[in-house]
Every structure is written in C-alpha cells, then in structure tokens.
Amino acid sequence: MxxxxxxxxxxxxxxxxxxxxxxxxxxxxxxxxxxxxxxxxxxxxxxxxxxxxxxxxxxxxxxxxxxxxxxxxxxxxxxxxxxxxxxxxxxxxxLYREAVEQRRLSRAALETLAIIAFHQPVTRAEIEDIRGVSTSKGTLDVLLETGWVRMRGRRRTPGRPVTYGTTFDFLDHFGLDTIKDLPGLEELKGAGLLDSAIPASFHVPAPDDSLDLTEDEDPLEESEMFTTGALEEDAGEK
CATH class of the missing domain: 1.10.10.10 (Winged helix-like DNA-binding domain superfamily/Winged helix DNA-binding domain)
Incomplete structure (x- = not known):
C-alpha cells in the first residue's frame, strides 16, 4: 500500500x-x-x-x-x-602531567603531626613539652607544605604563640570522616602504640579542628594568613 x-x-x-x-x-x-x-x-x-x-x-x-x-x-x-x-x-x-613527588616524613615530623592531630589547637612550645625535645621550624614548614597542618591563630598568652591544627586534606588522606574518628585509647593499645600499663589517669585528648577559634585564640593578622611557612615565635612564648 x-x-x-x-x-x-x-x-x-x-x-x-x-x-x-x-x-x-x-x-x-x-x-x-x-x-x-x-x-x-x-x-x-x-x-x-x-x-x-x-x-x-x-x-x-x-x-x-x-x-x-x-x-x-x-x-x-x-x-x-x-x-x-x-x-x-x-x-x-x-596537556601535561604533574608528577607528584612522594616525600617520606621524618620521625620528628610524624611525631609532631600526631601531636597536632590529637592536641589541637596546640602551640610549638606545647608540642615540644609533649615530645620532650625541641621542634624545629623546618619540621613545621614540611607539615604546612603537605597541606595537612594549618596555622589557626595566636594563643592569648604571653608571647602570643601560633596555634596549629589539621586540615580537611589531613582527614581525606587518612580516610577520616571527622577528627573524632582518630583512634581512641583502646585502639592505640591494640595497635601496640601505647603501653598496656599506662596510668589509670591517662586519657586521649579530645581534639578540636573546627574552623572557629577557641576562646583563648586570637585570629592571625591578615598578612600572616598568606605566609607559606611557619611563623617565627615571639621570644616570650616560653
């Protein structure tokens, strides 16, 4: 048809x-x-x-x-x-490919990173008190370069030391949803990172990685916010 x-x-x-x-x-x-x-x-x-x-x-x-x-x-x-x-x-x-250089963190940098993660907001002097040894500016510079650590503000104490905390990139790299997902006391014991005979009064601190400053922190100066390395501490910090 x-x-x-x-x-x-x-x-x-x-x-x-x-x-x-x-x-x-x-x-x-x-x-x-x-x-x-x-x-x-x-x-x-x-x-x-x-x-x-x-x-x-x-x-x-x-x-x-x-x-x-x-x-x-x-x-x-x-x-x-x-x-x-x-x-x-x-x-x-x-079209180009960026080659990412893999850098191994030194033991000092790893210890410092762990202290910042668990004790943030924390100052350089407080990091040194916990580690029992001095912490060089270079160690903090390396951690800042990784993007895992940031300068938060300045502590409202004599010398106004800089406070440090972790970043979103830190959480993302280590597969953490929030900073509260860091291992607790029992997990650290199970991994052999803590002595099973630690004092009963010992506790794992509750870190605060909030973007909001705490009551004892002042904001960084505008010029300091764009600094790529760790700021020099005032002589009066300790």
Missing amino acids: SKASDPLGSPAADEVVEATDAGELLETERMVEALIFASAEPLSFAELSKRIPGGRDIRGALNRLRAFYRKRGVQLRSTEDRWSFRTAEDLSFI
Whole structure:
C-alpha cells in the first residue's frame, strides 16, 4: 500500500527499510566507538570484527566516526589499521602531567603531626613539652607544605604563640570522616602504640579542628594568613 492510499498515514515500506538501515548504521557506530574507547590498546579491524555481530559495515562505521571526530579535541586515529582515540595534536600545549613527588616524613615530623592531630589547637612550645625535645621550624614548614597542618591563630598568652591544627586534606588522606574518628585509647593499645600499663589517669585528648577559634585564640593578622611557612615565635612564648 502506498503512502498516498493509506488513510492512517503509515510510512511506506521503503521508508521503513531506510529508517531500519539508518538505525543499524548508528548502532554499529556506537558499538565500534564503545569498543575503541574502552580498550587500553589500539584495536585492529579484525579484533573489531570478532566483537561485533556479523553482517555490519564496520569499515564504514570507522570512516564515519573518523570524519565526525576530525575537528574534535579527541580524534579517531588509525595506525596500520589499528584504531584508537587520541587527543588532537594542536592541543598538546594544554596537556601535561604533574608528577607528584612522594616525600617520606621524618620521625620528628610524624611525631609532631600526631601531636597536632590529637592536641589541637596546640602551640610549638606545647608540642615540644609533649615530645620532650625541641621542634624545629623546618619540621613545621614540611607539615604546612603537605597541606595537612594549618596555622589557626595566636594563643592569648604571653608571647602570643601560633596555634596549629589539621586540615580537611589531613582527614581525606587518612580516610577520616571527622577528627573524632582518630583512634581512641583502646585502639592505640591494640595497635601496640601505647603501653598496656599506662596510668589509670591517662586519657586521649579530645581534639578540636573546627574552623572557629577557641576562646583563648586570637585570629592571625591578615598578612600572616598568606605566609607559606611557619611563623617565627615571639621570644616570650616560653
């Protein structure tokens, strides 16, 4: 029945065939595109043929996709009939990889980080009292550079020493939802980090990493907030 004689306006047979062919072509392109995109290595025409149902025009799909991607940021390339997606050569100037240098923290830095995490907000003098040895400015500088420690403010005591605390990056790196997820007394004992014969009065402190300053902290001066290293302490801190 022709389209003109069909009172319901149903598509003619040749139009149905054309639509079916177009749908199959698009489906073939999608299959080819997905296989190449998901592959870690370039795929040959033979490999594509094995994965895609028989009777489909794979070569035509490859050529249409190559034409479609020709002016895109990602292009379909063929080398010895092995196909892969590659970034456009003229965009190489914006593509680079940053190599992250892995640095091992010294024992002093690890001890200082642990003290800051558990005792924050804490000053350099308080860190030294807990460790029993002096803490160099360089150790604090390293921790500030990692982004795990920040300068919070200044303690309202003689010398107005800087107070230190941890950051969101610290929580993220160590897989903690909040600072309250730090290991408690029993967990530290179980890990062998505390002597089982510790005094009964010993307790694990409750750290505060809130962005709000405590009652005994003053905010840093505006010029101090943009300092990359640890601030020099006033002589009167101790």
